[in-house]
Amino acid sequence: MPKVKSYAPAWLCRPSPGASLFTSNPDKSPAQDLQNKAKPSTQIGATRTIAKRGNEVFVVIDNEIRWSNLARVKDQWQQQARQKKAKDQTTDSLPPSYRVLSVPVYGLIKQILPSPNGAFLAIVTEHTVHIAVLPDSSHLSSTDKSTIRLKTYQLGPTTHVIPESPVVSALWHPLGLHTNLGGCLVTITADAAVRIWELDRNNHWSFDQPTLAVDLKKLVDGTSSDQDFAPSGFGKSKGFSADVFDMEVASACFGGNGNDKEDAWAPMTLWVAMKPGDLYALCPLLPSKWQAPSATIPSLSSAIIPKMAALEETPEDLEEELIACRQQYDWLREIDDQEPVNPPADSDTIRGADVFSRPANPSAIPRLQGPFRFDTGEELDDLDLCDILVIAARLDVEDLMMGEDEELAVESSDQDKLSATVICLTSGNGRVHICLELDGVGGQWLPKARKNAFRTPLSEPADLLLAESLDTMKTDGTESVTWPTFTKDIHSRYSFFVTNASNVVHFSMSSWVQRLESELQAEDTTGSGFRLQVICSGNVAQREKILQAEDVDVTAEKEHLAASVVFYDFDLGYLLLTYHPSNPYAAVMDAPEDAFSATMDLRHYDQKTSVEDPLALVPRRAPYQVPAIFYAKSPLENFVEKHVPHRQRHTLKEQVRLSPATLDLVTTAHRVLSAHTNALERAASDLFRRCERLQGEIKDQLKQLSDVAERIKGVSSEIDEDGTRKEGARDGVALDKRLQAAKDKQNELVQRYDALRKKLLNSGGRPLSDKEKAWISEVKTLSGSIGETQPKPGEEDQQLAQRLETVKSLATDLVAETKTLAAKAPSAPEPGSPASPGGARPRVPQRLQRAKIADAMRMVERESAVIDAITARLARLNTSM
Structure with a gap:
């Protein structure tokens, strides 16, 4: 899971030039836009009005497409910050850091989609689709900041039209x-x-x-x-x-x-x-x-x-x-x-x-x-x-x-x-x-x-x-009204972001997918049904809220966050970017580690604490961004040109007369001004509430710091500079006991972790080897040869010893009988002496005698080998029992 290092960077917030990329036209009052805007329908559809091409970003603001290179914006901001520190210059009058791409689109733009090679940009409204030819990034990055009119083709002029779906x-x-x-x-x-x-x-x-x-x-x-x-x-x-x-x-x-x-x-x-x-x-x-x-x-x-x-x-x-x-x-x-x-x-x-x-x-x-x-x-x-x-x-x-x-x-x-x-x-x-x-x-x-x-x-x-x-x-x-949209993560294909109306949540299924795949690919399916049930009944996806947009600005009320985009670059880092009208929301995150190396070993937990980076704390909330209503022009500046007909403008220089036209003019001015002042009051009240909350949090932090300081002072007062305890100080036996108890608890957790880890490795779908399968079959065969009936615990050794004595007696009888037969056999005649035909015993050929003796000796050797093997096997069984 990625961890948020910081929220909207400084080069995207006011008064930096990068904030102008998401700022509405200053000639338009946000309060007037809200007053004139129709209420959104219950089904608003997907809002994909932000897209990327490498480090470049395309944003739809006031229904116009803006382009900017975020890496260049960041570099320019850093250079201007160094110049400001050196020469004490202000950056209020800096030019905008974006280019406006003019396209002949008259409907409300809902989606912009760059092509995979970045040559085209698909612009989707509710009923029409336009294909714009994008210039090269070098052409867009020129010093000229004028509007660029793009070559645009309408897709299906008679297909995607308003009467159709x-x-x-x-x-x-x-x-x-x-x-x-x-x-x-x-x-x-x-x-x-x-x-x-x-x-x-x-x-x-x-x-x-x-x-x-x-x-x-x-x-x-x-x-x-x-x-x-x-x-x-x-x-x-x-x-x-x-x-x-x-x-x-x-x-x-x-x-x-x-x-x-x-x-x-x-x-x-x-x-x-x-x-x-x-x-x-x-x-x-x-x-x-x-x-x-x-x-x-x-x-x-x-x-x-x-x-x-x-x-x-x-x-x-x-x-x-x-x-x-x-x-x-x-x-x-x-x-x-x-x-x-x-x-x-x-x-x-x-x-x-x-x-x-x-x-x-x-x-x-x-x-x-x-x-x-x-x-x-x-x-x-x-x-x-x-x-x-x-x-x-x-x-x-x-x-x-x-x-x-x-x-x-x-x-x-x-x-x-x-x-x-x-x-x-x-x-x-x-x-x-x-x-x-x-x-x-x-x-x-x-x-x-x-x-x-x-x-x-x-x-x-x-x-x-x-x-x-x-x-x-x-x-x-x-x-x-919400329309959650997906955004793919860059680091893992089983991780994604979900953008709601007011927040962005990250989901990760990497660890669950690895456990599920190892079980699906296991050769030994014994108990796989139970293990799959356990895997699927647990947590499938880990979720973590990345951004939370507070709808405090009147311009952002009843608006939906645009589908977020993810950047991963050496200059930008791991950046998530989305926006409300005039308010960008971003989060800089840590790049997630490899799934296998992310598992922390408990043995080295003490060495992997925050000693390396003690100040790397997760921010509690996004930084405060100044509402756009504070930067908007007063609606009364262009009130006459927008709301007073040309034939009635000469009456403004005359004496005020009570008439329906004058009443209509006053009510119109009150309606416009009240909307603007209401927006200012809400923004100012939100700022006041934030300041009060900040004061309370600072008091709590100071109180905690004082408590910690008193505890440190109490401990340090009993210890000399060389680290030894002073005379007359409290005994440190209680502290030593607590420390030893913590160490024992840590060792116990490590042992339990090792035991569970070994058990999971042994039972995690690992197939049996050929030697293990042969050993199991041999044990089954030997148990069947010993007997199907299971002897009692006291009679088991007696039966084995009795069978061993029986086998030994049979072997002794066979050896004695073999020797007797060999003694009764006639001796072979000497090489020079003739055989006596008139003997009492029949004459047996010498070759047949040798063959019979050889067969008997082989039988004896085979029986002796069998006896020795059985004796050794029984001895091993006795020792294992």
């Missing part, structure tokens, strides 16, 4: 080709219409019509891939359907980023979250030209071909799975038949990626998978979902690297990955739901239409495993 999400495709001349953007509207736009500045038609458009309400009931799933055109009447409410889109995101270490299907899967609570998946959703990471095609081949070969052996039992697998095989075979093309030189492509054309077989439009649902246990069916975040499953390295060197396979593994998809959802009441999708989502398509055959594909709802539901804010019973 509003735009909910706009996403840059992770597998699209993004160059300086074009890119791939996916837009999703509230009526569940998904459109893919493959932009090309040399082809203006690409900004007018999408290359692929799908209406999810039609696709969910589709039976054949030959049907028309395109959304209804502009101006066409739409009939009523229950899907209008059940499939109202809240948000959407792709399942992956196109990384080589994540599941191959993830970056081409679009997840769509509906407001009532259902989730749907489109896989694969690709543009006509897409880039494939280096591990995508091999991983798909290693997964599809063996699965189809296994399903073909039993086609009657798993017919649906076999049909889906054959579709995936046909889709993959068409990709294999293509010749990959190298991406353009100016494109922001994945390392080692090849460019392919989208397969036309089985279809360009995939089948809609879902709905995916999870049981929350609540009475209400509608969850009022707001945002979705999908963390892709890790790539199955074992199947991909089968037959390769073991060293290469080990290098390709990653321990910070989970073999299941994690889906995080936010609802309007501020709750975060963390779910697991264990089956995996692969490519699926609708079947082709056939004559005289009607077959409806099975589409049953799939269940998600709800791991945990957490709250991100405290509810005091009053309704508050």
